[in-house]
Amino acid sequence: MSVLSLHRQVSVIGAGMTRFHHRLHQDKQGRELFVEAALEAAESVDNDFAFGDADALYLGYFSSDMFERQGHTAALMADWLGMNPKPAYRVEDACASSGVAVNAGIQAIASGMCDVVIVGGVEKMRTLGTKEVTDTLALAADANYEAGVGFTFPGLYAAIASAHFSKHGSTWEQLQQIAIKNHVNGKKNPKAQYQETIKEIADKLGERKGMIFRDEMEFLNSPLNPVVASPLKLFDCCPISDGAAAVILAADDVAKKYTDTPVRVTGIGQASDTMALHDRDDLTSLRATCFAAGQAYKMAEVEARHVDVACVHDCFTIAEVVATEDLGFFAKGEGGEAASEGRTALDGEIPVNPDGGLKAKGHPVGATGAGMVYEIFNQLRGQAGEHQIADAEIGLVHNVGAAGATVTVQIYRRG
Amino acid sequence: MTEYTVKAYKDHLMNEELVGVECKSCGHLMLPPRPLCNKCGSMDLGWRQYMGKGAVAAKTVITVPLTRFQDRCPYGVVIVTLDEGVSISGLLLDENIDVGSRVEAAYVKEEDGVVLAFKAA
Numbered sequence: 001m002s003v004l005s006l007h008r009q010v011s012v013i014g015a016g017m018t019r020f021h022h023r024l025h026q027d028k029q030g031r032e033l034f035v036e037a038a039l040e041a042a043e044s045v046d047n048d049f050a051f052g053d054a055d056a057l058y059l060g061y062f063s064s065d066m067f068e069r070q071g072h073t074a075a076l077m078a079d080w081l082g083m084n085p086k087p088a089y090r091v092e093d094a095c096a097s098s099g100v101a102v103n104a105g106i107q108a109i110a111s112g113m114c115d116v117v118i119v120g121g122v123e124k125m126r127t128l129g130t131k132e133v134t135d136t137l138a139l140a141a142d143a144n145y146e147a148g149v150g151f152t153f154p155g156l157y158a159a160i161a162s163a164h165f166s167k168h169g170s171t172w173e174q175l176q177q178i179a180i181k182n183h184v185n186g187k188k189n190p191k192a193q194y195q196e197t198i199k200e201i202a203d204k205l206g207e208r209k210g211m212i213f214r215d216e217m218e219f220l221n222s223p224l225n226p227v228v229a230s231p232l233k234l235f236d237c238c239p240i241s242d243g244a245a246a247v248i249l250a251a252d253d254v255a256k257k258y259t260d261t262p263v264r265v266t267g268i269g270q271a272s273d274t275m276a277l278h279d280r281d282d283l284t285s286l287r288a289t290c291f292a293a294g295q296a297y298k299m300a301e302v303e304a305r306h307v308d309v310a311c312v313h314d315c316f317t318i319a320e321v322v323a324t325e326d327l328g329f330f331a332k333g334e335g336g337e338a339a340s341e342g343r344t345a346l347d348g349e350i351p352v353n354p355d356g357g358l359k360a361k362g363h364p365v366g367a368t369g370a371g372m373v374y375e376i377f378n379q380l381r382g383q384a385g386e387h388q389i390a391d392a393e394i395g396l397v398h399n400v401g402a403a404g405a406t407v408t409v410q411i412y413r414r415g
Numbered sequence: 416m417t418e419y420t421v422k423a424y425k426d427h428l429m430n431e432e433l434v435g436v437e438c439k440s441c442g443h444l445m446l447p448p449r450p451l452c453n454k455c456g457s458m459d460l461g462w463r464q465y466m467g468k469g470a471v472a473a474k475t476v477i478t479v480p481l482t483r484f485q486d487r488c489p490y491g492v493v494i495v496t497l498d499e500g501v502s503i504s505g506l507l508l509d510e511n512i513d514v515g516s517r518v519e520a521a522y523v524k525e526e527d528g529v530v531l532a533f534k535a536a
Contacts, residue, residue, distance in 0.1 A: 135482050144421050145447060149531055150477065150484045150492045150506050158475035159494055166514040230476040274453075278494040278502040283473050 004299055006110040009252035011262035011415060014049060015374040016040025020193045020243035020362030022126055030061065030068055030124040031080050033244035037120060037367075038081055041246040046259040049248065051081045055114035057088040058105045060098030060121030061366040066136045067127050081118070094140035095315060097121055098245065099369025099399025099408035103268050105249050106410075115254045120246035121371075123364035133240050137365075140402035142276045154237055156277050156403040157316040158229035163283035164318060165231070167333070172231050174336030175317035176220050179235045179359055181345055182314065186356025188346075188386035193241055193362030236317040241362030245370035247377070255415075263380045266394075267300025267411040269293060277403045284333075286404035289326035293398070293409045297328075300394075300411040304328030307350060307411075308392040309379050311372035313400035314357040320344075323398055324352060327409075346387060354379065354387045369399035369408060380414040419448035419460060428529040431522045435501065437463040446501040467520025468536055469497035474507065474514055493518065495533055506532035 016037045018025070025033060042049045059074040070076070078088035091101040098121025105119035125133055137153040138146075146156065164170050179198060186192035187200075194201070202219030206212055213219040225233045255262045269292035274280055280287065297303055304327055312327065314320035321335035329350050330338045338344060344352035355361050355375040358368060376395035378384040395412045419436050424447045427434045435446030440457035446465055451458045473494040480488040484506075491507030495518055508521055518533040 130479065131482055131485075134479055138481055144424075146504050147481060149504050150481060150487070150490055151504060152477055152479065152481055154479065155475045155477045155492055158477075159473035159492070162475060162514055163473040163494075226478065227476070228479045230478075232475075276504065278472075278504045283494065 004295060006106065006265070006299070008110045008112060010106045010109045010249055010265045011252055011255040012247055012265065012373065012377050012412065013250045013255050013258045013262050014041045014045035014248035015246070015377040016042070016044055017191055017245040017371050017374040018243050019191045020241045020364055020367070020371070022193060022239055022241055025124070025242040026126060030064060030070070030073065030122045030244070031076055033124060033242060034059070034077050034120065034122040034246065035080050037122070037244040038118060038246040041118070041248050045248060046261070047257065049258060051083050051118065054083060054086060054116045054118045054248070056086055056105070056108055056117045057081070057083060058091060058101040058108070058117060058119040059088065060091045060101040060369060062092060062094055062097050062123055063136050063139065063365070066139070067124050093406040094401035095313070095363070095365045096369060096399045096401030096406040096408055097366040099397070100270065100406065102247060102369055102373055102410060103270050103408050106265055106268055109249055109251050116248065116250045118246060118248055119370060120244065121366035121369060122244035123366040124242050125240050125364060126242050130240065145276050152229060153402065154232055154316065155229040157318055158232045159277060160283055160322065160403070161231050161318040164322065167284050170321065170333065170336040173217070174340050175236055175321065176217060177340045178314065178317040178320045180216050181339065182353050182357040182359040185346060185354050185387055186360025189355045189361060190385070192356040192360050193239055194356070194360045198235065232316055232318070238315050238358035238363040241364040243362060243364035243367045243371070245367045245374050247370050247373045261381055262415040263377050264413045264415050265410060266413045267296035267298070267302070269295030269299070269409040271407050273405050275405050284322065285326055286322060286400065286407060288404050288407035289323060289398065289400065289409070292407045293327050296409040296411050302394060302411060306394055307396045308394050309354060309376065309389045310350065310352050310396040310398065311355065311357070311375050312352055312398040313368070314353055314359050315363060315400070317359070319400065320352065320357065327396065327398060346389065351389050354384065354389055369397070372397040372399060373410070376412050380412055417450035419450050421447070424448055425528055428522060428531060433465045433467045433520050433531070435463050435465060436460040444499055444501050446497070446503050465497050465499055465501065467497065469495045469518065471512060471514050471516045471518055472496045472502060474512065493533055503531065506530055508532050508534040
């Protein structure tokens with residue numbers, strides 16, 4: 001593998017995000033959500049920033065076509081931000097759509113084509129019911145050979161879980177520690193969809209149903225946590241969400257004009273893998289994560305052990321286990337146990353998903369990768385609030401498309 | 416134009432045949448068929464029929480279904496590693512099948528074609 005590098009250094013100078021939510025945004029369309037996130041991003045820039053300062057827009061939106069019956073969404077957002085005639089690019093790489101948009105924006109600046117770009121993503125999912133959302137998300141799998149034989153999107157990760165349990169002896173009980181931890185973190189994040197611990201949810205639902213749960217595990221083992229795709233139950237799955245996130249990137253020499261405290265992009269990586277999960281030799285690992293992370297670590301000249309805080313793609317509990325192994329935080333097969341021991345908690349050796357992750361923060365598909373950058377931007381500037389990791393200097397973002405046919409990784413450093 | 420199409424694969428399924436391709440250049444086996452070898456890039460391919468017998472590599476039982484499969488719900492789906500070394504996904508027709516279980520291909524006829532499935536061997 002050749003050593004890749006950015007020929008021009010790039011920084012994040014601003015970031016904004018709507019709250020991710022399943023009900024709150026019912027009267028808004030995707031365009032309004034994205035404008036809201038972009039306005040917050042512009043406001044977060046220390047010195048005056050206007051959308052017209054940007055040379056291009058890169059927008060992640062997985063399925064505006066199905067969710068909003070709207071195509072051509074990058075041009076739509078550029079229009080709504082008043083950016084015309086600046087070029088606008090829509091990126092569709094399933095759940096990694098805005099992770100790829102961020103990488104594309106970074107490369108546009110590194111190439112010299114742009115000085116400043118707006119990158120981000122949006123997904124307005126709650127226009128459809130659970131059944132239609134299930135069908136829409138399955139579009140990210142192989143239509144003939146996976147969805148065509150019945151695989152849903154949760155089903156693919158359930159298959160990964162079954163293989164991981166069998167090969168590494170990991171357990172469903174270990175997975176629950178991921179969900180419990182991410183809800184504890186989400187409670188501290190005012191932008192999270194669920195700002196409640198699983199114990200609080202158990203007490204609330206229990207009261208409604210006349211049931212008393214001694215602890216989270218008793219609730220998670222109860223009929224109130226039904227199977228979605230065995231072994232994964234409802235609380236192993238991220239929710240369906242509406243939301244948007246936007247990030248403003250600038251070349252280092254230009255960034256100075258906007259802020260004294262930029263967050264530097266020190267490494268990026270991206271990889272593809274076979275569309276169908278069944279074509280992979282090892283079902284317990286996402287090769288594209290290993291490849292993208294290897295590239296990003298090399299470019300940033302850091303190793304996994306140097307990372308202070310990470311946002312990883314926990315669309316399902318098993319996905320966080322696999323991610324923490326593939327990113328090199330833990331040895332293969334040890335991610336579940338590590339989470340159970342609290343090593344990824346806010347006060348652990350490598351805090352993972354301090355914002356609540358996809359599980360508690362929510363997962364408006366196209367917004368997720370940019371939403372992770374929003375979190376790391378705030379963490380590295382020491383402004384993450386109640387879920388701030390003390391003295392975080394190096395942050396990692398890991399965004400996965402579907403079951404790993406697209407993965408992006410970025411490494412950021414306090415400027 | 417290639418003859419190794421999705422349509423050709425589905426036509427074979429109608430005849431209860433599981434077919435893919437074999438690369439004549441590097442020997443790589445592929446299932447389903449594709450127009451070029453994803454290992455060496457060669458387009459010198461030939462049809463390859465698979466026996467449809469193998470072991471379950473991954474399994475799930477789905478309770479929140481795709482619309483198309485809702486009448487079967489709950490239903491199992493498996494990834495099977497065939498004895499020839501390639502893997503493929505299929506609907507699961509039998510209960511009491513787990514990772515490691517031996518299975519063989521079955522062909523479920525529906526209005527718009529055949530769905531590849533597996534049953535206990």
